[in-house]
Amino acid sequence: MSGGLPKELNHRCRQVFLQCDEFKDYDALIAVFVTDELLPFKSEIRNANNRKQLVDFCLEDLLQKRIKSGKPVLEIFLATLKDKYEVGNALHDELAALYRDVHLAFTKIEVLSKQIQLSYQQFPDVLSFNLPGEELFAGRKQLIHEFLSLSKKTRIVAIIGIPGVGKTSLMKQVASQLELNRVFWYEFHPELASLNHILITLAQFIEKQIDNGDNLTFTFKSSELSDEQRIAIIIKNLNHHRYYLFFDSVDLIEKNSKIESFFSIFKTEVNTKHNFYQ
Incomplete structure (x- = not known):
């Protein structure tokens, strides 16, 4: 789903991603994904000059892609990224909360679409x-x-x-x-x-x-x-x-x-x- 997040939630994603080690470079980020179906990245993401640009490119593409079942790739990414941090770790808790809120937002959008x-x-x-x-x-x-x-x-x-x-x-x-x-x-x-x-x-x-x-x-x-x-x-x-x-x-x-x-x-x-x- 392209851009289907409230502005505040989109901002939260960016802020949390900036804190994650997985966004230090392209190779570290790509390791989060386990199958080609989940890879959302456009070619220009390899040319990101800094962490912020890497986050921007990644989030943009995560919002645009769903797997065959219809589930947004952003949800899968958040769940996978969360599990890379131990329970009790501040980032684990932030990512868990972010996953719940993103899932709720997408669910509300699906309901509206059916309406x-x-x-x-x-x-x-x-x-x-x-x-x-x-x-x-x-x-x-x-x-x-x-x-x-x-x-x-x-x-x-x-x-x-x-x-x-x-x-x-x-x-x-x-x-x-x-x-x-x-x-x-x-x-x-x-x-x-x-x-x-x-x-x-x-x-x-x-x-x-x-x-x-x-x-x-x-x-x-x-x-x-x-x-x-x-x-x-x-x-x-x-x-x-x-x-x-x-x-x-x-x-x-x-x-x-x-x-x-x-x-x-x-x-x-x-x-x-x-x-x-x-």
Whole structure:
């Protein structure tokens, strides 16, 4: 699992590893592993210039690899490293505590992953992704990968969570892995929460995507087109290609009937492969 640890736990791993003799050089470190299946190291780890760099390289790869049974290699590494120190030794106790906490963190992540799968099974047209507290979300690349995989099966993804939990960060990480020229990002602000602003911004995005879209924004700003007509034009153009549409801070428009009506039409008629809401 790549980066699937809370920041505090990741920091603890680094601090404990720095104290272990096994991280004095590559040869000492490689002796901890007993089978090729457990070896996680990239080639550059041989070129580590110091203990800190060796720890950084090792931990990065340990977080990215699992054995065939699905168990994280980091857990196996901690258990093996712990046994190299006698019971009662300070490092033995620290490694034992670290192993328990890492195992608990990975278990919680697995539970959340299953909850996401269940959410998709219950609502296949709208994937609802509930984020937990920040202590579990930090750096969770594996869950982002699973999230992307699930989103391929549904047109609409709703990301839900309390303020400050990292919803926008998740959306940005997801967006960075897509075709950037196909990504539309719109963040709601109280002073800009208007249907007109959304439609103008979408028109500007479409202009960059289609050959004959040069005058779309000008038409939207200057003509007497009704909101319904402008929405129909937007939907028609979006349905010609695959786009990834991100709408951030949607909670700010809960009492705006025009925007809510727009999204109701939007979700029904737009065939765009992915719509992300937070």
